[in-house]
Amino acid sequence: MPVERDDCIVIGVPMTKMARGLNPKLGRMIANMMYVGLLAEILGLDQGKLTKALAQQFKGKARAIELNLEAINLGRAFISENVDISDIPFRIEARDVDDDVFLIEGNEAVALGSHYGGVGLLSWYPITPSSSLAEALIAYIPEIRVDENGDHLCAVIQAEDELAAAGMVVGGGWAGSRATTATSGPGSSLMSECIGLAYFAEIPSVIWDINRTGPSTGLPTRTQQGDLTMLYEASHGDTAHPVLIPGNMEECFEFGWKAFDIAERLQTLVFGFSDLDLGMNRWACKGFEYPETPMDRGKVLRTQAELDAIENYGRYRDVDGDGIPYRTLPGSGLDPILYRGTGHDEDGIYSEKPEVYQALMMRLKRKMDNCRTWLPQPVLREEDEKEVGIIYFGSMENSIQEIDDILEDEIGRKVSQCRVRSLPLSPVVEQFIRDHETVIVLEINRDGQLYGILRRELPNDLIGRVHSAAYSDGLPPRARHYSELIKGVLKEVAE
Amino acid sequence: MSIKLNVIDLPKDDYTGGKSTLCPGCGHDQISTVIINSAWENGLKPEKIAKMSGIGCSSKTPAYFLGKSHGFNTVHGRMPAVTTGAAMGNRDLTFLAVSGDGDSASIGIGQFIHAVRRNLDMVYVLENNGVYGLTKGQYSATAVKGSKKKKGAVNKFQPIDLCKLAVNLGCTFVARSFSGSKKQLTALMKAAMSHKGFALIDVISPCVTFNNNDESLRSYTYVKDNDVELHAYDYIPTYSPIEGVEVPEGEFHDITLFDGSTLRLETIGSDHDPTDAVAAMAALHNAEMEDKHVTGLLYFDPDTSTAIEDQCLVETPLAEVSDDVMRPSASSLEVLNARFRGKD
Known part of the structure; x- marks a missing residue:
């Protein structure tokens, strides 16, 4: 033909x-x-x-x-x-080799990062495109996670399904080790019940969602940023979970270890959010940096003296006013409680009292609001003339330069950029929106999920200036699609 | 008045829990009492026990025993997974789990099966009454075919026998008991606590509110009258020399458990060999054909490696390994970076 x-x-x-x-x-x-x-x-x-x-x-x-x-x-x-x-006007020319740069998959970078975060349990159920994360994590154990006798410092269980994988992560976190699983959208859907348990019982846990195209079985070997809203609010009732969103290989590694610090500091479940494009393709990497700080194990009381130093200790009592209580570990014998996914008072005892439930839910919200300022902050590139601002995240990083070039060529002006790296959103994002007349949110999904989160969380006076440029067809983002959507928004705003 | 202490000098009060909120006369409360007595008499350290449960009447009971132990009343049917994760985090804990027939035979049957398959080192007490009590008496998947609960029609479905399932899966300790047989249940409970590997005790525990009527094959009266006991049992703890124990008159044989204690099996009627999986299946099948309940130690295998042993983990519980050991060294990362750059 x-x-x-x-x-x-x-x-x-x-x-x-x-x-x-x-x-x-x-x-x-x-x-x-x-x-x-x-x-x-x-x-x-x-x-x-x-x-x-x-x-x-x-x-x-x-x-x-x-x-x-x-x-x-x-x-x-x-x-x-x-x-x-x-x-034919196309030729390939060799470029100077940068000796320090190498190619690696995002999944392997996350796996390595997890090891440098001291991961003690990987439970997983095979699913494209996350399997290579689990397999890379397993492959590095003999080299970097054994003691002098060759005994392992990281357990691995291939679970019967994602329900179990998530349950094991919660169990590991409860026992005081650092536990993680890797999955994709269909798995995250199944994990929802234990995600809610981790949120409500306040168990440090880490789940990496390597997004593939949904809904349902969707396009298993194609990419998308379609799980964002689900992760942020996973499970029934009022919930919210920190979501870490790397945009390059260095961040895949960094967030790999940092996710555990954040989970233990907040005593909650933390998502890492990557996608098939970032996770399974090889991208340039300048090298991995060793964590600059010791592990943050959060508020764990390990001795009787530490426990005695706290006046009126209760597992769920907000002693410090930051919404984060202290915990003791099973096996310690220190003020044991029966953890539960049911409503509980500050001592962990079952309670249906309206004021107890309401205070608990507000404390959990406070905990999540307080972390906005110290989760990974957005990366800004601001122009002097603050007319148009672009908000984007994750694997869109690999197309943003081209989008920027097209816009400069075709509309004759440069735009400011704000790359979001975590949820809940930093106040820096709000300030970025306040500083720009028109803000457009780029994302690889149909509905504009980050745009939806912004509309819900922004003050009313800012909502009108935020616009969505969302597009998804299963393939990695092509600059042309987004530049056209942006031009469309700008035209609409001008009219 | 002196308080009686156990082998590690603790009073029984250190093993009790809160007041039960179950229906008066519930079989589950009798099981809680057996758990308290067994843990105390075996001299387990309360702080080294982790109480695990799912959702249901049975799963509420960890609040009623072992108040000095941490516990986790998880979500419906997911207790085996949470326990698996916790065991990987702290291999020194003794996991004492309570579940029900809804929890284990329906919503969580997959997790039950896979925990058995991995031979997770835990005591799994299944408080089995054939009905969903918390939601007011619907049949569960273990309800006996032809049985009729207090309200509603006769159950038409084939029950799922978790003991049969467990024997098939190579479960290393499979027992069935009855909440009304305190002596037998106590001996089996202590033996399960002394076992290394997955120890299932399926305890028929009549629901006094929804399933204790005359037409029910799970009522107190029916189970009591139709209980086929495999053996009579004596549990001889490791701290009391076996020579000091009175030798029974009839035939018996001893099983040595992992912690050095002994379970003495005294023959009543035909002898059952608990190392014979086919005999265990036959005993279960024959009892079912006759609408009987066979109780006792059905199957025992002391040799299979456990889920933890299969991991080749360090001896120290991972939760207690220091951070600088858990995090690989900076030099190891330099080596990796150099390799990625093709400079190693």
Whole structure:
């Protein structure tokens, strides 16, 4: 079928015939390598690099290397014999190598970060695109998480389902270790009940959601930022959970360990939020930085003397006025209680008293409001003329420069940027919105989920200046889609 | 007046809990008493016990025993998972779990099965009455076929027998008992506490409010009259020398438990070998065919490794390992960075 597009250069190549000519049996399997040869010849890709890549991929299987090389050469020969490439304006040029930069997947970076956070339990249920996070975490245990006898410092359980994976995380946190699981949207849906338990019983827990395209089973091998609202408010009743949103490999690592500090400091469940694009693709990384601070284990009373120093101790009593109570661990024998997901008073005893329930819920809210100023703060890039501000998060980081360039070319002005890195939102985000006349929220979903959260949490006088540019088709964000949406918003605002 | 102390010099008061809010006469309260007595007489350290439960009448009971132990009344059917996570965090704790038939045979049957499969080291007391008490008496998945509760129709469905399931899954300690058989239940409870691995005690515990009528095959009277006991039991703790224990007149044999204590099985009627899984299944099947309840130690396997042993973890509970050991060194990260950069 002929391609009728004026933005394409069409070159017809009898691929199947050529491949069969090379090897009748394996023809179909090597046609793709012929395609590599065609492109390499057109774009001017160095054969030395290709040969090296082949050797790496097939690890010494001489016959396979030879066959694939022949297919590449056949592709190259077709172009040099049949096509005048001087008509084609695309070439590849080698760039100077930055010796310090390497490529790594976001999932591997989170896994490593978790280890440097001292993770003691990984419970997980396989699900694309998060499995590689769990598998990377497991793979590093023999190297960096064993003692001098070779005994492990991190337990791993492949759970029967996500309900159990989340329950194990809660159990691990309750016992005083650092526990985590990795999942994606369908798993987070199942985990909801234990997420509510962790919130209400105040158990430090960490869950990484590597977003794939929803709803339901959705597009399991495609990407999206469609789980954000669900994570922020997961489980029934009034809840809220901190969500950490890395935008690059360095942050995937950093938030990997920091999630545990935050969970233990707040005594609550914390989400890490990544997506298939960030998690399963390889991105440039400048290197991982060792945590600059010791672990923050939060308010844990480990001795009788520490317990005695607190006047009127109760597991859920807000002694310090920051909404965060003190806890003792099972096995310590210190002021034991029966933890519960039912309503409870400041001593952890079951209670249905209206004033007790209401005070508890308000304390939990206070705890969450107080962390807005010390969770990972937004990254700002502000222009002098504060007309248009863009808010975005997560893997959109990889497209923002291109969006910025298109806007500068086509509307003739630069825009300020605010990359959100956590929920609940920092007051810095509110100030950014106050400082700009028009603010547009970019996100990879249909409904504008962060936009919705902003509309709910912003003061009334700011809501009108915030607009949504949300788009999702399963693929990673393309700058053109967003620049057009932004231009549409600006046009609408101008009218 | 001197207060009686146990082997670690603690009074029984250190093992009691709050006042029960269950219906007067509930079988579950008798089980709580057995738990208190067994933990006290075995000399378990209260602070090293973790009480675990799900949701239901049975799962409320950890509030009524072992007030000096931490506990976790989790969510419906998820107690096995929470216990698994907690065990990975602190391997020194003795997990004493209470669940019900709704919790374990319906909403949480998956987690029950997988905890058994992993041989998680815990005592799993199933307080089994065949009905949902907290929601006012609906049949559960363990209700006996042909049984009729106080209100409503005869149960038409095949019950799920968690003991059969457990034997099939290689559960390392499977027992059935009756809340009205205090002596037998106490011996089995103590033995379960001395066992290494998953110890299931399925205790038929009649619901006095919804399932104790004459047409019910789970009423006190019916169970008492149709209880087929496998053996008579004597639990001989590790601290009392076995030579000092009176030898029974009839045939018996002893099982040595993980902590060195002994469970003495005295033969009554036909002898049951608790290491024979097929015999255990046959005993359960035969009892079911005759509308009987077979009680006693059905199956026992002291050799299978536990979930914790399979992890190859350090001896110290992970929750107690110092932070600078749990966090890998800065130099290890330098090595990784160098490798990623192709400079190692």
